[in-house]
Amino acid sequence: MKTVIRKGRVVDPSRGRDEILDILIVDGFIARQGGSIADDDAEVIDAEGLVVAPGLIDIHVHLRDPGQEYKEDIASGTRAAAAGGFTAVACMPNTAPVNDTLAVTEYIKNRSLRDGLVRVYPIGAITKGLKGETLVEMGELTAAGCVAFSDDGRWVADGDLMRRALEYVKPFGVPLVSHAEDTTLTAGGVMNEGFVATDLGLKGIPWVAEDAAVFRDVMLAALTGTRLHICHISTRGSVDIIRGAKMAGVLVTCEATPHHLTLSEEAVRGYDTNAKMSPPLRLQEDIEALWRGLADGTIDVIATDHAPHHRDEKNVEFNLALNGIVGLETALSLTLRLVEKKVLTLSEAVDKLSCGPARVLSLPGGSLRDGAAADIVIFDPEEKWTVDPRGFLSKGRNTPFAGWELPGVVHRTLVGGKTVFCRT
Amino acid sequence: MTFLHKHILGTRQLSAQDITMILDTAESFKEINTRDIKKVPTLRGKTVVNLFYEASTRTRTSFEIAEKRLSADAVNISASSSSVVKGETLEDTARNIEAMRPDIIVIRHSASGAADYLARRLDCSIINAGDGAHEHPSQALLDLFTMRQHRGRIRGLTVTIIGDITHSRVARSNLFALTTMGARVRLAGPGTMIPPGIEKLGCEVFTSMEEALAGADVVMMLRIQLERQGRSLLPSLREYARFYGLNRDKLQLAREDALVMHPGPMNRGVEICSDVADGGQNVILEQVENGVAVRMALLYLVSGPVADNP
DSSP: OEEEEEEEEEEEGGGTEEEEEEEEEETTEEEEEESOOOOTTSEEEEOTTSEEEEOEEEEEEOOOTTTOTTTOOHHHHHHHHHHTTEEEEEEOSOSSSOSOSHHHHHHHHHHHHHHOSSEEEEEEOSBGGGOSSSBOOHHHHHHHTOOEEEOTTSOOOOHHHHHHHHHHHGGGTOOEEEOOOOHHHHTTOOEESSHHHHHHTOOEEOHHHHHHHHHHHHHHHHHHTOOEEEOSOOSHHHHHHHHHHHHTTOOEEEEEOTTTTTOOGGGGTTTOGGGOOSSOOOOHHHHHHHHHHHHTTSSOEEOOOBOOOOHHHHSSOGGGSOOOOOOTTTHHHHHHHHHHTTSSOHHHHHIIIIIHHHHHTTOSOSOOOTTSBOOEEEEEEEEEEEOOGGGOSSSOOOOTTTTOEEEEEEEEEEETTEEEEEOO | OOOOOSOBOOSTTOOHHHHHHHHHHHHHHHGGGGSSSOOOOTTTTOEEEEEESSOOSHHHHHHHHHHHHTTOEEEEEEGGGSTTTTTOOHHHHHHHHHHTOOSEEEEEESSTTHHHHHHHHOSSEEEEEEETTTBOHHHHHHHHHHHHHHHSOOTTOEEEEESOOTTOHHHHHHHHHHHHTTOEEEEEOOGGGSOTTGGGGTOEEESOHHHHHTTOSEEEEOOOOSEETTEESSSOHHHHHHHHOBOHHHHTTSOTTOEEEOOSOOOBTTTBOHHHHTSTTBOHHHHHHHHHHHHHHHHHHHTOSOSOOO
8 A cells, every 4th residue: 555645845844854756645644755756656645835844733632421421522523633734633521431440441441442532542540530539540541542641621720639640640641641730719700800801700710729839830830840730820920930941950841822922812702702712812912922932942832721611501691601622623724813923933833733742742743754654644734724613524614713814724634544634 | 963873772873963952852851851741742642662671660760751752652561560571582572571562662671682673673773772781871971861961061070980891881871972972081080990902082091090080070970790691700798998099089180060970779888978969069869850851852852853942
């Protein structure tokens, strides 16, 4: 089984390449690449005028399976991922039941092999039931395929417990992933604290809820020498704390979401529940600080926090609406919008969406080197499209970007050389 | 001049002309409330639903009386008896009510934005009777009506509002309406009850009640609650009364003829002492009386041009 991807602009930051090349795929792996590859047996994919990049990897996705399949399941979530140019996703453990046992991890692995269009890497819980009380059997779950551990959505508030989790997980070589928000400070808040919240009469969440939690977690990573990844940072302060920690040699990495890089708290006006998320949308100054953090390498990864919800869970009073939005099918375009705005180069954009995520969670992928599995995305970085949630392959339609005209259209996604999405 | 608003969601959306028109219209309705037969046919054949998701005595009764005096058919739905208890969503409840073709829904709800939510989904007119900590426009308009009645104008008045500004829809609606009409607004309260950035709405913020009172034309006290969502914002009501309660001594810092207002219900001995609440400068019951006329004006104006004059 041979395929040649012809005349694409190969952008592979893992090797510092950006040039027009042919890529030959044999039996699912990249066999070789060069100026012109002639092979009469090979199926040809014409990529002239398009970008060919290592498949995107989203390390922060809620597949909702098992337990909340009315929101999303492994089949629909990975279809959405493929449509967005992703060839792998890491899924968060806040399912029902929580991914805190071998049985749940194995269910996710098995179901993904059967129904998944892209590679699925489970993230296990740090504490049983995400309750912040007892450590999960992280050794066994690592052996079963968990690539990291997180109580995502909930901060491990007990500092000593978080310290022990970091110490305990260290020999297994996988990082802890922290949703860093001090819940004693977020208490009851539904949007960023500040003028807009005051104007709308909504309870705010102050920046210090995030900064204080990020600081504690980063210091614990310094103390224990364990790899720590901070989820979806949203404040100026988080960028500064992590930048400083990295300079001091702490093994900390972090991500930002496309929405925190794009929208400010102003999006909440009109009580749009699709602008309700955790952490909340912040100020333009915070967005610009995140941009600087992306450009200088403080922020390693753009991850979506893809959080599908049913219409009925968003079509309610603002206070009652659930947090989060879908992201898999808009992430590449929102990142390319940052390329248009000169926040990132195209190569850096691919790095944040592919190579960076692979590095942070030590996943295969994120490179088009010879011998690598042929996980590849082919896209037009400039063609415009208008976001219409009705066309999403995710079950979730909850996006604040409906009607936005964005650059970047995915033409084809290949996982292990096999086409899992092709533009129709 | 015609009134262009289909809904009354807040004073934020109202221009000075709008507010003047509402107050002038209320003026003409006020006389009806003193007649022997307190009823005019203005809204005959119109149906108004009062959808109250929060307990309310004053506001609900005031709206209901206003509706009846205009000859509208008024229906009351309150949370305790409604399908909320049965788990129906706000949208479903509202759509079911709308299917019975009311002309106006008056809504009171604990969630900020609830009135906007209905206005975006239903075809009938919506009047906000208080949404969370957001707005309570009819209260602010009756407050302005009362101020204008006593002072002849709003422009140039100094109005001091004291209490839990963070959780007060009355404070927000008054702030928007008063600044639009050219009054100066001062806010005062404990540090835990002043929302961040409120000064950007064009008011002055004080932590000292005494400074806020100096030379004020109007002193508006807000009802205080010790706890919000299970968290105490104050050490005690005793301490609150000492620093932010209105008594005769503190009132002397304001203008000699300053009006004392309170949207009710009052906590006597906490935010306001009885001798001030019942004293010569209080206009608290006039506020209530004027509320009926102002709400009649709102119901009339959102109903669009109608044939009969009051």
